[in-house]
Amino acid sequence: MSRALALLAVDPKGLGGAVLHGQADDRRDSVLALFDQLVGAQRVRRRLPPGMAAERLHGGLDLAATLSAGRPVEERGLLAVAEGGVITLPMAERAGGPVVAALLGMLDSGSGTTLLALDESMAGEEPVAAALRERLPFMLRLDDQGHDALDERPTLGELAAARNRLPHVTVGEEAMKSICHTAMALGVGSSRADVLAVRAARANAALEGRTDVSEADVSVACALVLAPRATRVPDVPPEPPAPSPEENDPAPDTGEAEQPVSEMADRVLEATTAALSPGMLEGLRQQGGGKARGKSAASTVTPRHGRRIGSRAGDPRTGARLDLVDTLRAAAPWQRLRGARPGKVAVRRQDFRVQRCKAKNGTTIIFCVDASGSSALHRMAEAKGAVELLLAESYVRRDRAALISFRGSKAEILLPPTRSLARAKRALAALPGGGGTPLAAALVAAGQLATQVAAERDAGSVLLVLLTDARANVALDGTGGRPRAESDAEGAARALRSMGVPSLLIDTAPRPGAFAASIASAMGGRYIALPTADAQRVRGAVEATREGLRAS
Amino acid sequence: MSPSFPFSAIVGQHEMKLALLVAAVDPGIRGVMVFGDRGTGKSTAVRAMPGVLPLMMAVTGCRYGCDPGAPCEECEDRRARGERLRSGKVPVPVVDLPLGATEDRVVGSLDLERALSSGEKRFEPGLLARANRGFLYVDEVNLLEDHLVDLLLDVAASGVNVVEREGLSLRHPARFVIVGSGNPEEGDLRPQLLDRFGLSVDVRTPTAVAERIDVIRRRDAFDRDPGAFMEEWNMEDAKVLRRIQQARKRIDSVIIDDAMLGRVTALCMALGTDGLRGELTLMRASRATAALDGAKKVTLEHLRQVAPMALRHRLRRNPLDDTSSTTRVERAVAELLAA
Numbered sequence: 001m002s003r004a005l006a007l008l009a010v011d012p013k014g015l016g017g018a019v020l021h022g023q024a025d026d027r028r029d030s031v032l033a034l035f036d037q038l039v040g041a042q043r044v045r046r047r048l049p050p051g052m053a054a055e056r057l058h059g060g061l062d063l064a065a066t067l068s069a070g071r072p073v074e075e076r077g078l079l080a081v082a083e084g085g086v087i088t089l090p091m092a093e094r095a096g097g098p099v100v101a102a103l104l105g106m107l108d109s110g111s112g113t114t115l116l117a118l119d120e121s122m123a124g125e126e127p128v129a130a131a132l133r134e135r136l137p138f139m140l141r142l143d144d145q146g147h148d149a150l151d152e153r154p155t156l157g158e159l160a161a162a163r164n165r166l167p168h169v170t171v172g173e174e175a176m177k178s179i180c181h182t183a184m185a186l187g188v189g190s191s192r193a194d195v196l197a198v199r200a201a202r203a204n205a206a207l208e209g210r211t212d213v214s215e216a217d218v219s220v221a222c223a224l225v226l227a228p229r230a231t232r233v234p235d236v237p238p239e240p241p242a243p244s245p246e247e248n249d250p251a252p253d254t255g256e257a258e259q260p261v262s263e264m265a266d267r268v269l270e271a272t273t274a275a276l277s278p279g280m281l282e283g284l285r286q287q288g289g290g291k292a293r294g295k296s297a298a299s300t301v302t303p304r305h306g307r308r309i310g311s312r313a314g315d316p317r318t319g320a321r322l323d324l325v326d327t328l329r330a331a332a333p334w335q336r337l338r339g340a341r342p343g344k345v346a347v348r349r350q351d352f353r354v355q356r357c358k359a360k361n362g363t364t365i366i367f368c369v370d371a372s373g374s375s376a377l378h379r380m381a382e383a384k385g386a387v388e389l390l391l392a393e394s395y396v397r398r399d400r401a402a403l404i405s406f407r408g409s410k411a412e413i414l415l416p417p418t419r420s421l422a423r424a425k426r427a428l429a430a431l432p433g434g435g436g437t438p439l440a441a442a443l444v445a446a447g448q449l450a451t452q453v454a455a456e457r458d459a460g461s462v463l464l465v466l467l468t469d470a471r472a473n474v475a476l477d478g479t480g481g482r483p484r485a486e487s488d489a490e491g492a493a494r495a496l497r498s499m500g501v502p503s504l505l506i507d508t509a510p511r512p513g514a515f516a517a518s519i520a521s522a523m524g525g526r527y528i529a530l531p532t533a534d535a536q537r538v539r540g541a542v543e544a545t546r547e548g549l550r551a552s
Numbered sequence: 553m554s555p556s557f558p559f560s561a562i563v564g565q566h567e568m569k570l571a572l573l574v575a576a577v578d579p580g581i582r583g584v585m586v587f588g589d590r591g592t593g594k595s596t597a598v599r600a601m602p603g604v605l606p607l608m609m610a611v612t613g614c615r616y617g618c619d620p621g622a623p624c625e626e627c628e629d630r631r632a633r634g635e636r637l638r639s640g641k642v643p644v645p646v647v648d649l650p651l652g653a654t655e656d657r658v659v660g661s662l663d664l665e666r667a668l669s670s671g672e673k674r675f676e677p678g679l680l681a682r683a684n685r686g687f688l689y690v691d692e693v694n695l696l697e698d699h700l701v702d703l704l705l706d707v708a709a710s711g712v713n714v715v716e717r718e719g720l721s722l723r724h725p726a727r728f729v730i731v732g733s734g735n736p737e738e739g740d741l742r743p744q745l746l747d748r749f750g751l752s753v754d755v756r757t758p759t760a761v762a763e764r765i766d767v768i769r770r771r772d773a774f775d776r777d778p779g780a781f782m783e784e785w786n787m788e789d790a791k792v793l794r795r796i797q798q799a800r801k802r803i804d805s806v807i808i809d810d811a812m813l814g815r816v817t818a819l820c821m822a823l824g825t826d827g828l829r830g831e832l833t834l835m836r837a838s839r840a841t842a843a844l845d846g847a848k849k850v851t852l853e854h855l856r857q858v859a860p861m862a863l864r865h866r867l868r869r870n871p872l873d874d875t876s877s878t879t880r881v882e883r884a885v886a887e888l889l890a891a
Contacts (some may be wrong), residue, residue, distance in 0.1 A: 101653070105650060189591065189592075191593065191758075192591035194768045195768050313717065333667035
């Protein structure tokens with residue numbers, strides 16, 4: 001960690017900053033103090049208060065001063081004030097879009113200001129905006145670096161020498177190859193990561209007194225920059241590429257297209273893999289192929305509740321809350337025109353500003369219930385009970401439920417997404433049973449409904465709960481026959497996975513079969529065998545999956 | 553303002569570069585949507601555009617950078633007051649719309665300073681005005697608030713920004729090529745918005761080590777000595793600039809014959825694209841590509857090059873078929889556009 005901070009002090013312009021992940025405690029304070037010492041006294045430091053308005057960053061009209069002076073008074077933005085210095089952003093994970101955008105602009109412009117984003121998110125919470133993480137080279141975790149001594153640090157003289165040396169440091173072909181090779185082996189997609197690793201390697205060489213980047217520099221850079229971005233564990237041992245294409249195809253394609261990976265690259269990769277933290281490896285191994293749903297889908301802008309994100313012109317009488325400060329701000333420039341006397345403020349209707357808020361949306365749970373003859377009728381009762389229980393809770397949570405039943409030759413939506421307990425109860429009571437098991441049709445219907453829900457304006461996340469014994473015997477076109485029915489169902493399940501719908505399959509068969517499990521894995525969802533599923537246990541399983549959904 | 557990375561030094565990403573050039577040659581194509589992960593050179597490419605775009609004539613002092621041949625209302629007023637309008641060559645604007653931009657900043661608002669100091673009601677132009685006759689780049693357009701996206705696309709389509717707020721009422725020209733970027737995994741764009749973009753390209757990180765090394769090698773050279781690096785690529789950028797210039801002159805005389813038009817409709821019908829935007833865009837884009845190639849006539853090769861970018865975002869999704877739309881377009885192209 002102290003190494004990363006030292007590199008940041010050597011090349012603030014090229015590297016830009018770091019994310020420090022951990023709670024506000026003594027350890028973090030000592031890390032920040034260390035960085036303070038490294039950057040030296042001459043650089044400006046600014047700490048951005050959490051929840052600060054983005055206007056403060058850009059500067060602009062100073063309202064209070066303007067009103068009292070009766071002429072426009074400009075205020076310098078914090079970005080301009082801190083140029084070339086250090087900006088600390090506490091509770092970085094809470095920073096809103098405008099603040100993040102301003103900081104991104106600052107990083108992209110190469111102003112030389114260092115950004116320390118202090119990420120205080122707990123496990124399962126939304127971390128710092130991805131766009132910021134992408135641009136900051138280092139992601140330092142304060143908790144799992146307990147053994148890293150902070151006192152191994154370069155002196156100010158050494159840092160100054162390193163800064164002078166930096167422009168003269170060259171990066172060899174081999175070093176670049178190693179970085180790219182490592183990035184690709186770890187599944188790091190962004191070229192920005194490569195570029196940042198190159199800069200980190202150069203800074204490290206400068207710090208070590210070299211003017212040529214060595215293998216050690218590359219290893220340090222890869223461990224610091226690339227390892228935290230790994231999305232997969234490299235195949236160990238690193239597979240040597242087959243030499244055959246090289247021999248068969250001696251095309252003069254500049255001679256470097258498919259060269260066997262050099263020894264240096266292998267050693268760097270190995271060192272970087274060793275730097276992956278154990279928790280992360282576990283996480284990567286468990287990661288399925290499914291795609292995470294974005295932030296934008298999980299929250300939405302609604303007029304009345306949630307966190308404030310700004311204001312807009314509007315009439316407060318429609319129920320939105322008046323934003324007093326912004327209203328005054330809007331009225332301020334007009335005072336002279338409206339002939340307001342000193343001490344009086346003339347506010348007109350067009351000045352009214354109302355608050356805009358952002359609220360998290362609930363989950364829409366799509367229950368897909370097998371009503372075929374093979375699913376014994378008493379399971380239907382249990383499924384109904386579970387849906388009712390969840391619906392009762394949804395009033396508190398803003399969750400919605402939808403119900404699809406499938407039997408005979410087709411699936412039908414019995415209940416479109418609703419929060420209404422009464423409607424749900426009626427639809428459930430009318431749920432008929434008997435006939436074949438058109439599993440594929442059910443999955444297709446569920447997928448369509450999920451897409452429809454996701455496209456809604458204030459959609460939250462979607463969760464599919466499939467209660468079935470998976471004895472599929474009706475194909476998608478309504479004809480009988482187990483083999484076709486099963487292959488269709490698998491196809492539909494894969495399509496659901498590609499749509500990124502999180503799912504849970506509850507196997508209700510008295511003897512759970514392998515096919516149900518394979519459908520669950522094709523959907524990329526969880527599988528739970530509950531041969532004697534009762535309403536409470538179904539509810540428990542749904543809860544567990546939901547928590548997992550939130551944590552991922 | 554630090555110099556931006558030269559356009560021609562961007563490694564690979566041919567489809568994205570072609571789409572941007574096509575849009576530069578024929579702004580009527582209406583915008584390019586670039587999908588892809590972070591760090592694939594999307595922003596770099598767009599920000600490099602001014603380097604390859606010919607300078608344009610603009611009225612000096614006009615806040616909308618309007619064309620001397622077709623002056624805006626404000627310039628007309630100035631002329632009516634007896635002022636002689638001068639004009640000069642200026643670079644084509646490429647304006648960045650930051651993710652957190654407010655409606656005020658985008659549309660423009662009351663000029664607070666003027667209002668306070670002289671009590672004068674004056675319009676302070678926003679980003680749309682600055683982007684007039686140039687490019688407007690919206691990073692992460694899929695995360696932008698809906699009402700702003702609607703507004704942007706509406707202005708992009710009409711070429712006029714109508715302001716009715718804060719007691720202001722005016723309109724000013726805002727003709728620009730909108731370039732959006734986004735990562736589809738972080739939220740989709742509504743299909744009706746997607747359809748408004750003329751072209752859509754997918755960018756990926758290069759998978760060949762050699763290409764990735766090129767990326768960082770050039771970046772490193774640029775970081776170390778931007779001046780020398782720009783110098784080195786100056787010639788290449790100038791070549792691209794000339795290509796655009798020539799293509800703009802040539803495009804009106806490029807012929808697309810009935811046989812080619814037949815292929816265009818056949819392709820769109822086979823893919824089941826909604827509406828006629830697909831056909832129209834494909835036709836315009838292939839004509840622009842031919843013009844860029846210096847050809848007099850659109851050939852199959854031109855169609856093949858632009859068919860995926862003109863059509864891939866206009867296909868209906870089939871829930872049972874998880875093949876990407878790119879593959880579907882390519883399959884249809886291979887089938888129907890065989891020589």
